[in-house]
Amino acid sequence: MRLSQYFLPTLRDDPKEAEIVSHRFMLRAGMVRQESAGIYSWLPLGLRVMKKIEQIVREEQDRTGAIEVLMPTIQSADLWRKSGRYDDYGKEMLRITDRHEREMLYGPTNEEMITDILRAGTQSYKDLPVNLYHIQWKFRDEVRPRFGVMRGREFLMKDAYSFDLNAENAQHSYNKMFVAYLRTYARMGLKAIPMKADTGPIGGDNSHEFLILADTGESEVYFDRDLHEMDWSAFNVDYDDKQAIAGVVTDYTSKYAATDEMYKESEFHDKVEEGKRLSGRGIEVGHIFLFGTKYSEPLGAVVQSPDGKQLPVHSGSYGVGVSRLVGAIIEASHDENGIIWPAAVAPFDVGLLNLKAGDEATDAACQTVYEQLGAAGLDVLYDDKDDRAGAKFSRMDLIGLPWQVIIGPRGVKDGKAEIKNRATGERQDVELSRIAEFLSENGTGSNA
Numbered sequence: 337m338r339l340s341q342y343f344l345p346t347l348r349d350d351p352k353e354a355e356i357v358s359h360r361f362m363l364r365a366g367m368v369r370q371e372s373a374g375i376y377s378w379l380p381l382g383l384r385v386m387k388k389i390e391q392i393v394r395e396e397q398d399r400t401g402a403i404e405v406l407m408p409t410i411q412s413a414d415l416w417r418k419s420g421r422y423d424d425y426g427k428e429m430l431r432i433t434d435r436h437e438r439e440m441l442y443g444p445t446n447e448e449m450i451t452d453i454l455r456a457g458t459q460s461y462k463d464l465p466v467n468l469y470h471i472q473w474k475f476r477d478e479v480r481p482r483f484g485v486m487r488g489r490e491f492l493m494k495d496a497y498s499f500d501l502n503a504e505n506a507q508h509s510y511n512k513m514f515v516a517y518l519r520t521y522a523r524m525g526l527k528a529i530p531m532k533a534d535t536g537p538i539g540g541d542n543s544h545e546f547l548i549l550a551d552t553g554e555s556e557v558y559f560d561r562d563l564h565e566m567d568w569s570a571f572n573v574d575y576d577d578k579q580a581i582a583g584v585v586t587d588y589t590s591k592y593a594a595t596d597e598m599y600k601e602s603e604f605h606d607k608v609e610e611g612k613r614l615s616g617r618g619i620e621v622g623h624i625f626l627f628g629t630k631y632s633e634p635l636g637a638v639v640q641s642p643d644g645k646q647l648p649v650h651s652g653s654y655g656v657g658v659s660r661l662v663g664a665i666i667e668a669s670h671d672e673n674g675i676i677w678p679a680a681v682a683p684f685d686v687g688l689l690n691l692k693a694g695d696e697a698t699d700a701a702c703q704t705v706y707e708q709l710g711a712a713g714l715d716v717l718y719d720d721k722d723d724r725a726g727a728k729f730s731r732m733d734l735i736g737l738p739w740q741v742i743i744g745p746r747g748v749k750d751g752k753a754e755i756k757n758r759a760t761g762e763r764q765d766v767e768l769s770r771i772a773e774f775l776s777e778n779g780t781g782s783n784a
Contacts, residue, residue, distance in 0.1 A: 337684070339719045343380050345369075346731055356552045358663035359484030361675050365735045367662070374481025374489030381735060382662065384683035386492065389524065389661050390471055392680065393494045396520040400512045400575050402467040402496050407449050409473055413439035415448040419634050428476045442475040447631050447653055450497040454649065455637035461501045464639060464649065465509060469496030471658060485663045486619070487554075492659040499649045501641065503628065506650035510542065510626045511581045513654040517546050517622050518588070519571045520656065524665065525678030527568050528621055529559060531593040542626035545595060547618030550667040557618040559593035560608045619664045626652040675736030676759050679779060684717040686775060687737040689729070691744035693722045701748045705741060705771055712772040733758070739775055743768075 345366040353370075354360035362368050367382030378386060394404065410432070416422035422441075430442040443449070450468055458464065471494045481489050498509035514530065521528035528546040547557055549564075566587070573580045592607045594600075595618065604613060632638070632648040641647045657664075669676045679685070686709055690702040702718065709716045717737065719728050725744075732740050740756040747753050752765045755774065766774045 337715075337717050339717060340721050342717070344735075345379070346734060354484065356483050356486065356667065357670055358486060358552075358666035361666055361670060361734065362484055362663065365675060368485065374478055374487070376485060376488065376490075378659075381683050385662050385677070385681055386659055388681045388683075389665075390492070390494075390658050392523050393520055393656050393658060394471065396516045396523070397469050397494065397496060399519075400467065400516050402469045404470060405450075405453075405468050406470050407443075407446050407453075407472060409443055409475070410440050411443045411446075411449055413441055415452055415635070416441065419448050419451075419631055421448070428478065430475050430477050443472075444474055444476045445653070445655075446470070446472075446495055447497065447651075448635065451631045451635045451637050451651065454497075454499050455632075455635060458499075458637075458639055458649075460640050461642060461647075465498065465500045465505060467496055467498040467509060467513075469494060469654075483552075483663070485659050486667075488659070491657060494656040494658055496654040498652045498654070499632075499637070500651075501639065501647065501649065503650055506626060506628070506652060507542075508578050508581065510624065510652045511578075511585045512575050513624050513652070514544065514585050514588075515571055515573065515575075515581055517624065517654075517656070518568070518584070521546065521548070521621065522568045522571065524661070524681055526621070526665065526668065527564065529557070529563060529593050529618070530588050531557065531559070531595055531618075532589075532598050533595065533623060534597055544589075544624050545620050546622035546624075547595070547620050548664055548668050549616050550619050550664070551617055552667050553617030553619040555618050555620065556596040556599070556615065557593070558596075558599050558604050558613070558615045560591040561612040561614050563588065563591040563593055564614065619667060620657070621661050621664050622654075622656045624652065624654040670736070673730070674734035677736045677738060679738045682736070682738050684737050685714045686716045686739045686741055687732045687735070688716050688718040689725075689732060689740060689742045690718070690720050691725050691728070691742065693720050695745055697748050698743060698745050701753075701768060702743050705743065705753065705768060708772045709741075709775070712776055714772065714775060739778075741771055741775075 347364040350360050351363045354363055366379055368376040368378055370376055413422055429444050432440040434440055474493050475490050478489050500506040500509055526548050528548050530544045530546050533543045533545040628650050629648040638646045638648050666675050692698045706718050738758055742754040751768055753768055754763055755766050756763045
C-alpha cells in the first residue's frame, strides 16, 4: 500500500482528551476517531490491527473445536426476564422499545440468547458437547467511558458458550478455553496472567480473568513471580486429552495470582515466599466463567440423558475483548516515540521509506524493493510522500511497524538500504537485493 493513496490522518500533538498512552497514540496514529462518548469509528490502520487480533482469536477457538455463529446485537427482553437478569443487570444495559412497543435491548452479553438457541437445536445427550462462539459488537452504557477503547461503551468481543451433559464434562470445556486463552495471548506477544475472579452479573462459582501487566491497568494485581517466569509458549497439547489439559490449568492456577477484589493479604503471604511476591497493575483482556445450570434451568435447555431423564445442560461462557486488546497491547508495548506492535498483530509487516521522492534512482530502487517484498508475502506500507525525512521517521515510529526499510540517494549509490528494528532500535545496512530475504529470515507476521 502506498501511503500517498492511503487514509492515515495522523496528529502531531497529543489530544487533550487522551488520558492514557493507548488512547493518545491511537488518536495520533489515525487508528480511531471518537464519534461520541465511548464510541469510535475504526479507521483503516486501527481496523487492520483489530482484524488481525480477531483472526488469531478465531483460529484458536476453531482449534479447540468451537463452532462460529453470529447472533444479533438487538435482543428480546423476554429472554432476559426468563433468566431473571433483565432487572438485575442495571443501567449499563441499553433498553429499547420498538415501534410495536416490544421491549428490546442492545446486547451487553449473550448467555440467554445462545442458551435458547441450544434449547431449540438439541434434544439428546448425543448432541453434546457443543461450544458455540461469535465475534460481535456489544454495548454497555458505562457511567463514565474513558481511556479510549479501553473503557468504551461500544466494543467488539468474542464470546463462546459451552454446553455439556454434566459438571465433569463442563469442567473440561472450561479447561480447554483456559488453555486456548493462554495460546491466544501468547501468539500476540502477551503474557496474560490468569487470576481467580469474581463472577459478577454473569454468575457461577468458577471464574478467571486474564490480565496483562501495564502501569495504566485498572486493577491492582498480586502474583507469584514463578507464574510470570513460566514458559508462555508451551501449549501444544491435545484438546481431547483431559488429563493433559487439566495439567496445564493446574500449573497456572496452583500459583497465587489475584486482583485487588479477590486479594487477601494473609493468603498471599502464606502461599508465596517473600522474595517472590510481586504486585503491579493489570488490564483485563479476557474473562471466563463456569456457571452450571444457571441459565439452562430457567430457559428450559434440557436434553435426554442415557437413562431417559430430562437434564438441564451445564454451561460456561468465555469472553475476549477484541477491540480492547488493541489498546491493551499498546499499553504493554510502546516507547516515547509511539507504538511497538508485536509482529503478529502489526497493521503492516514493513514500512518502506523513500527519503527523496521524485529522485529517479531512489524512486526506482524503492519500487523494486516494494515489489520484491510483496512477492515475498510481506505486507508493506510504502511512504512515497514528498515529506521531510524527519517527518517520515516520526510517523513511522508513531505507527509502530515492526521493520523500517529506509532508502535514500546515498544508499542507492552503494546498493544498500538501512533496516531498522522498531522494537530494539537496532539498525543495519543490507544490500538492496537481499532485503526480502533478510526480513523473512528475521521474522515477520503471525505465528500460527
